[in-house]
Amino acid sequence: MTALVNPGLATELNRFDEFNADACMNCGVCSAICPMGVDVEVRKLFRYVLLGMEEQVRAQTENVFSCLLCKMCEENCPAGVHIAENVRTLRHHIVLTTFGLGEG
Amino acid sequence: MPLPTGEVIGILGDNLRLRNSVLPLPTKVATKWTEGLGLPHGGRTVLYTGLMYQLIPYIEGLVKAQIKMGDSWMGKYTGLGRKVNRYVNVSAFMARPSAEERARYDQVPINVVHLLRKAGVQFGALYEDDLYSGALAYDLGLDEIVVEHAKKVHAVFKKRGVKTVITIDPHTTTMLRSVYPKILKGYDIEVKSYLEVLAEKGFGSNGHSPRQLSGDVVIHDSCVFARYEGVVDEPRELLAAAGVTIRDPEYTGRQTWCCGGPVESLYPIKAAANAANRVAQLRAAAPDCVTMCPMCFVNLSTAAGDTMRFKDISQYLREAYAS
Ligand code: SF4
């Protein structure tokens, strides 16, 4: 299996200085408290982004769009990760790159 | 078969771009609530619905149709649907709520008009220029389309001389107050929800409610009001001063549990499962529940069936303060 890596992915996503997946320390609070349970696993998504694993991010499309953006995780995150905005930014990326939407 | 996420998002985005709303509504339906209220057109301060309450009976109809048809039906036909939808408003054929259903949701902005008048607030309305805020499209990551739409909304405010907007639901509130300033240059509109306005006017302290209510009510905080906009105390103060005994469920205030509504357009079955969990938490606290977002209302009341009763907060407040 060939791994296609985009090392600049996290920087590309940080257009407005809000995307801060790198603040995540993988403690698991978000996973434990998420009402959508195992469906979402945002910390795994953030890890893929930081490692530049773009294919894996796209393979998680249903999970990315299953997040409620409810911020229950963010309210309890000890590291101040902008979880909901990070997920929304990943959606925007998928909307442009996978679905070819955006400009209409 | 999973829902064709990209196609559904495409239809919602096309609708916002071409028809100014993720689910376009006839103007007559969108402005029906204003009839007989004598609200001035525009002005410095306006009450803004963002069409949220008017849209709910249509969303309800679509979601029921989607669940009934099953994911596989959507998988087969949504691709065709998007092409056709560019020319014909497909969603208008899929959901046709009755006049009674529409009137039930129109009651909320009407209640708010009476409450604000009671509080001595001077305000107008934008009628056919009261546009959808773009909330769902923004959540789905359709940023470019939302920016173009937000410019149209801002242009309306400028044309009508609007400086302050009073909102009703949490989604319109956060779009107009927290998102637009980030995505639009020169946007300086003051935005407050009517709950904040009433609390500021002192309705949350005793002595303003001519008709005291009674009974226990479990409160369901909206995630967007509580965690995005910090609106937690105002609804409690207003309800308590109205005589209602508030019961907090497990997960409440800033730790509230989402109703599931935000994923309803893409994954209605997951949304329903989440709503069922929340209903169990609420029911354990009291059989009557107060909501402050139309999406919470429709999701939770659908999940609860006849095991609980739900009422929008404006209904309680109008009964106590402005009946
Ligand atoms: S709670 Fe915050 S720091 Fe912990 S894993 Fe989740 S995002 Fe990372």
Ligand code: SF4
């Ligand atoms: S925003 Fe809500 S649904 Fe999304 S990961 Fe956080 S807790 Fe889960």
